[in-house]
Structures are given as structure tokens and as C-alpha cells.
Amino acid sequence: MNMLINMFNDKKAGERLMVFWWIFVIAVISGGIITAVLIFYSADYEVRNVEAELLYSKVSDCFVKNEEVQTSLFSDEADIIGLCNLNKNQFLKGSKFYFRVSLYDNKGNLVNEKKEGDFSFEKDCQIVLNGVDAKHYPRCALRKEKIFIEDKENGIKQEKQKYLLEILAASNQKGERITALG
Amino acid sequence: MGEFRLRSLVENKKGYDIAYENLIYITLNFIFFALLLYFVYRSTGSVLIYEQTYAKEISLLVDNSKEPMLIMIDFKKGDSIADENKVPLEKRVVVDEKSGKIVVNLAGKGGYSFDYFVNYPVKISYKDDGEVLKINIGEAINSGELDSTELGSEIGGIK
Numbered sequence: 001m002n003m004l005i006n007m008f009n010d011k012k013a014g015e016r017l018m019v020f021w022w023i024f025v026i027a028v029i030s031g032g033i034i035t036a037v038l039i040f041y042s043a044d045y046e047v048r049n050v051e052a053e054l055l056y057s058k059v060s061d062c063f064v065k066n067e068e069v070q071t072s073l074f075s076d077e078a079d080i081i082g083l084c085n086l087n088k089n090q091f092l093k094g095s096k097f098y099f100r101v102s103l104y105d106n107k108g109n110l111v112n113e114k115k116e117g118d119f120s121f122e123k124d125c126q127i128v129l130n131g132v133d134a135k136h137y138p139r140c141a142l143r144k145e146k147i148f149i150e151d152k153e154n155g156i157k158q159e160k161q162k163y164l165l166e167i168l169a170a171s172n173q174k175g176e177r178i179t180a181l182g
Numbered sequence: 183m184g185e186f187r188l189r190s191l192v193e194n195k196k197g198y199d200i201a202y203e204n205l206i207y208i209t210l211n212f213i214f215f216a217l218l219l220y221f222v223y224r225s226t227g228s229v230l231i232y233e234q235t236y237a238k239e240i241s242l243l244v245d246n247s248k249e250p251m252l253i254m255i256d257f258k259k260g261d262s263i264a265d266e267n268k269v270p271l272e273k274r275v276v277v278d279e280k281s282g283k284i285v286v287n288l289a290g291k292g293g294y295s296f297d298y299f300v301n302y303p304v305k306i307s308y309k310d311d312g313e314v315l316k317i318n319i320g321e322a323i324n325s326g327e328l329d330s331t332e333l334g335s336e337i338g339g340i341k
Contacts, residue, residue, distance in 0.1 A: 026214055041230075041231060045234060055299060057246075058300065085249070175294060175296040176294070176295050177293075177295075178285065
């Protein structure tokens with residue numbers, strides 16, 4: 001160590017400055033590489049789009065079975081979460097998920113609607129689906145499907161009516177690092 | 183001729199100083215870049231990345247499953263990291279069915295948690311000394327007769 005200090009002291013003023021320049025260059029290079037690596041590897045894997053699609057798929061499979069819409073699921077008493085095999089705790093207030101199922105008649109009037117999860121995602125999804133890329137907003141899947149439902153009057157099947165089924169599913173789950181298992 | 187120059191450089195006080203300075207300069211540079219490369223190498227194979235990847239993959243597989251189903255995934259990398267950190271088998275992947283959470287803990291320091299939204303019973307078990315992770319969705323399936331590699335490639339094997 002003393003030798004290094006002596007080597008530094010023996011140098012002329014210009015050469016001493018070069019040592020500081022060398023340290024500065026090394027610090028800039030290492031700082032740049034370390035920052036880039038940390039930013040790159042600390043980034044989350046984005047799976048919210050996939051989750052929204054999966055939720056859409058689950059809800060769609062639940063509401064449409066054998067190409068027929070399960071109209072019973074639109075009744076007020078129907079427990080969609082339970083009937084669709086979804087976890088109740090994941091769709092409480094402040095949830096990371098949301099879905100809405102809307103049924104429109106052929107004139108575009110809303111006939112029935114069911115929604116679960118964080119209702120604030122509805123407006124966020126409108127923004128995101130309009131092409132705004134907001135990092136902390138949920139990722140959404142919206143599908144519209146033309147369907148036919150056999151109306152029944154006094155238990156007698158009538159002519160099939162044309163309806164529009166719209167399903168919106170959203171996820172804003174980013175995952176979390178935990179320090180200890182609870 | 184070359185040997186003569188080198189000897190004269192070493193025997194000469196000034197020449198000796200120049201050679202010595204350059205040697206120190208090169209050595210310090212070498213140490214610095216070696217440390218930097220080691221840091222980059224450690225970062226790329228970080229436990230944090232594997233914990234997050236496995237947690238998200240398992241959650242998405244569960245969300246995409248149908249009851250009953252047996253999913254087997256290649257867990258070799260996770261197994262080797264957990265072995266290095268001496269994490270017991272039963273604490274590597276923990277499922278909280280009630281809240282719908284999957285926690286992957288390969289470093290023994292808590293781990294990474296990711297939620298799934300379906301309400302199926304999910305059971306985790308291992309095969310081949312922890313190198314294959316079995317995810318039982320719904321009622322348990324007896325997989326004794328089935329080959330893990332076949333299942334891995336057919337039902338969501340992650341290589």
C-alpha cells in the first residue's frame with residue numbers, strides 16, 4: 001500500500017491528474033453497467049394481459065355452455081363466483097381482478113348485467129382499451145359475441161332471438177415479494 | 183536482443199518503475215473487470231428472477247387448468263437453487279388455497295407471492311428428488327403409472 005502511495009507521490013502534477021481521471025472513468029463505467037443490470041433484472045415479468053385473457057376465458061366458459069347462454073346466471077340470487085368456480089377472496093373490495101358480463105338485445109338495449117371485483121377497473125379499462133398505455137392501469141380483455149336465446153313464454157319455446165353478449169375481464173396483479181412466510 | 187532490452191529495463195531504476203507501474207495498472211484493471219463480470223453473472227442467475235418466474239408460471243397454469251388435472255413442470259433449476267440455500271422441500275412452493283396465493287421460496291428469505299383466481303383445491307408434490315413439480319388440481323390423481331417426461335411435455339412441461 002505504501003508503495004502505491006509513494007508511486008502516486010513521486011508523480012508530476014499532470015500524471016497525478018491522470019490517476020483521478022482513470023478512477024473517474026472506471027467509476028462511470030461500473031456505475032453504468034451496475035445500473036443497467038439492476039434495472040433490467042429487477043423488472044417484473046408482465047403477465048397481466050395473459051391473466052385478463054384467462055379470466056375472460058373462465059367467465060365465458062361459465063356463461064356459455066354448449067353454445068347456449070346460461071340466462072339463470074343473470075338472476076339476482078345467482079352466486080356467479082361460486083358457480084363459475086372462482087375464489088371469493090380474489091373478488092372482494094380492493095381486488096386485483098374484475099369482470100363484467102352484459103347482455104344486450106338486438107336493438108342495443110342492456111337486458112342484464114353482472115359484475116364482480118374492483119369496479120374502478122371499468123373506467124380504467126375504457127382508457128386502456130382506447131390505446132392509452134398507462135403503466136399502473138389494469139390490462140383488459142373485451143369481447144363481444146352474437147348469440148341466440150330461445151325465449152320462453154308460459155313454458156313454451158318461442159323463436160330464437162338475437163342478443164349480444166359482452167364480456168370484459170381485467171387484471172392488475174403485479175405480484176409481491178415477501179420477507180417471511182406467515 | 184529482446185532479452186537484453188528487458189534486462190536493461192529491469193536493471194535500470196526508471197525502467198523498473200515504468201514496468202512496475204504498468205503491471206499494477208493492468209492488475210487493478212483486471213481485478214475491476216473481473217469483479218464487474220462476477221456481479222453481472224450473479225445478477226443474471228439471481229434467485230429473485232427464478233422465484234418470480236416460477237410463481238407466475240404456476241399461478242397461470244392453475245388459472246388455465248380444468249378440474250381434475252395433473253400438471254408436471256420441470257423444476258430442476260428451482261431445485262438446485264433451493265438445495266444450495268438449504269430450503270426444505272415442503273417450503274419451496276406453498277399454496278394458500280383459502281386466499282388463492284402461491285408463494286415460491288428458493289432462498290429461504292420469504293419468497294415471491296402471486297395470486298390465482300380459480301377456486302380449485304391445489305396440492306403440490308414433487309417427483310425425482312424435487313426436480314419435477316407436480317400440481318394436482320381438483321381431486322388427486324394417482325400418477326404412479328404415468329411417466330413424468332411424457333406428462334411434462336403434454337400438460338405444460340416447462341423446459
